[in-house]
Amino acid sequence: MTGRITLGLYNTYDPARFAEAHRRAVTRLGPVAEAFDCNIVLFGFPFPRELRTPVEVADWLSEATTIGEGGRYFRTLAERGRVAIFPYIRKGFPPQLGIPVATTRKPDENKAATPEEISELLSSGRSVCLIFGLGPHGLGRDVREACEMHLDITGRGISLETCTALGAVPARLFANAKTQAKKG
Numbered sequence: 696m697t698g699r700i701t702l703g704l705y706n707t708y709d710p711a712r713f714a715e716a717h718r719r720a721v722t723r724l725g726p727v728a729e730a731f732d733c734n735i736v737l738f739g740f741p742f743p744r745e746l747r748t749p750v751e752v753a754d755w756l757s758e759a760t761t762i763g764e765g766g767r768y769f770r771t772l773a774e775r776g777r778v779a780i781f782p783y784i785r786k787g788f789p790p791q792l793g794i795p796v797a798t799t800r801k802p803d804e805n806k807a808a809t810p811e812e813i814s815e816l817l818s819s820g821r822s823v824c825l826i827f828g829l830g831p832h833g834l835g836r837d838v839r840e841a842c843e844m845h846l847d848i849t850g851r852g853i854s855l856e857t858c859t860a861l862g863a864v865p866a867r868l869f870a871n872a873k874t875q876a877k878k879g
Contacts, residue, residue, distance in 0.1 A: 698817035700825060700865055701792050702728055704857075705838055706739040707830030710783075713741045720829050722760045723858050725769030728777070731865040735772060736792055736824065739783040749778035787841050793822030795842040797834055798864055800854045802845030813846060814871035825864055829857050 702724055708716055717740060724735050746752045753773040757766025772778050781789065788795040796813060797806075813823060826842055828834035839845065848864045849855070855863060 697820045699734060699793065699822040700731065700817065700868060701734040701736050701822065702861065702865060703736045703738060703788075703792065703795075703824045703826040704740075704861075705826055705828050705834060706737070706741070706783075707828045707832060707835060709741070709830075710739060711741055713743070717741075717829070718756055718760060720857060720861075722756055722766050722769055723861060725766065725772060726764075727862055727865060728772055729768040731869040733865055734777045734779070734792075735769070736779045736781060738781050738826075740780065742780070749773040749780055752780065753778065784838065784841055788824060788826075792824035794844060795824050795826055796844045796846050797826050797839045797842035798828075798848065798860055799834060799839060799845050800847050800849065800852045802847050803839065806843065806845040808844040808846050809850070810846065810848060810867050810871055813844070814868050814875055817868065817872045818875045827857055827861055827864075 704720060704724060706717065708714065721737060727733070728735050742752055746755055750773045753766060753770035757770055760766050769778070794816065796808065816823060826834060826838065848860065848867055
């Protein structure tokens with residue numbers, strides 16, 4: 696795989712108060728990103744104002760978690776410059792993150808892509824930013840519209856809890872890309 700996967704977690708849970716659900720979801724990203732060689736980007740998270748860098752956020756998160764070996768994977772990725780933090784999007788996703796792909800059980804038929812199509816993009820050197828919603832209602836319409844592609848990893852419209860999807864989607868794409876690389 697020559698393109699890069701960025702795991703984008705979009706906060707649709709609580710925009711004003713950082714909750715334990717935020718901490719757990721963010722720290723769960725670390726081991727998944729490390730396992731499948733992904734970057735991480737966080738959108739709209741209400742981190743304390745004094746935390747200005749991804750490394751500071753990683754250190755703060757690791758103070759109160761056992762996930763990912765006490766936040767070690769997330770911290771290591773932050774130290775390597777592979778974690779980014781952005782506010783909520785207003786005019787689309789930052790282009791340096793790759794093609795924005797909404798992970799959803801209800802893809803827009805004009806934007807729907809299969810795991811194989813996303814893996815082909817990666818194999819051809821294109822990067823993708825997989826956008827996962829963190830909250831009970833998933834990604835809002837504005838976020839889904841801002842994404843160029845939509846991916847239902849199940850292919851059957853089955854709703855996956857955020858952290859389940861965070862593991863399943865990159866694992867599937869990583870496996871597909873490796874299979875394609877062997878063939879090609």
